[in-house]
Amino acid sequence: MSFLQDNLVTDSLNQVQQQAVQLAPAVEDQNLIQLLMKGGWIMIPIVILFFIGLVIFIERYITIRNASKSDGNLMAQIKSNVLSGKLDSAIAVCRSSNSALARMLQKGLTRVGRPIRDIEGAIENAGKLEVSRLEKNINILGIIAGIAPMLGFVGTIFGVIQIFREVEIAGGIDIGTVSGGLYVKMIASASGLTIGILAYIGYHILNMMVERLILKMETEAVEFIDLLDEPGV
Incomplete structure (x- = not known):
């Protein structure tokens, strides 16, 4: 009896090892795109949100960075021309800086x-207009940060509903099917959360850049007003 039990245990272990060897290549052969597509149809809007957020972040980052580039001689040239009474030259300096x-x-x-x-x-109104141009589409990143995780959860919920429907049809619970199905559906939640976090970070990075630029513009505006208050101007 002991000999037979040992043989049964050995056969069981061999079967488990064979199954593991057969399953391992299938898991290793999956690339990132194939893994993401297993999240179901909900991955389509999640991926679309990712690309929209990426395009907006790159475009706004470049725009704000270019607007933040400081010309150290700008204020000095304006001050020199204003004190000399050459307003046309001061305006020409501003136009050339753009x-x-x-x-x-x-x-x-x-x-x-x-x-x-x-x-x-006039300066305040012009500043508000410039800030509005810089903040264009940044709020969309905030919207993506809120929507993407919710879409991921929706995908997971639909996946769980589908799993329990299959269990009901089969008339029994197969732990392999349930765990495998949950593994696949959790991809949607992980993807949604990841994209939401990235969008949230990008949103605050751009806002911080805009705030720094606003502070700089306000400082230069105060200096310009002080310049006009000087005697002889």
Whole structure:
């Protein structure tokens, strides 16, 4: 009896090893795209959200970075021309720079001769317009950060519903089918959460860049107004 039991245990172990060897190549052969596609149809909108967020982040990052590039001589040239009474030359300097700060100061230069309050209002309005241009589409990243995880959870829920429906039809629970199905459906949740986190990070990175630029523009605007308050201007 002991001999027969040993043979049965040995045969069982051999069968398990053979099954593991057969399953291992199938798992190893799966690439990332094939693994993601196992998440079901819900992966299509999740992937679309990923590419939309990526395009928006890259485009806004480049735009804000270019707008943040500082011309160290800009304010010095404007100050020199204003103190010399050469307003046209100061406006020409702003036009040649073609940056958010230069366009804002140019709007103030065109109002020189009017009350300071009018000049401040013109600069403030121009600054708001520039900030609105910089913040364009950034809120979409915030929307993606909220929607992507929810889509992932929806995919998982539909997957669980499908698994229990198959169990009901089969009339019994196969732990391999249930665990395998859950493994596949959890891909949707993992993908949605990952894309949501990336979109959330990108959203705050761009907002921080815009805030730094706003602070810089406000500082230069105050310096420009102080310049106009100097005697002889």
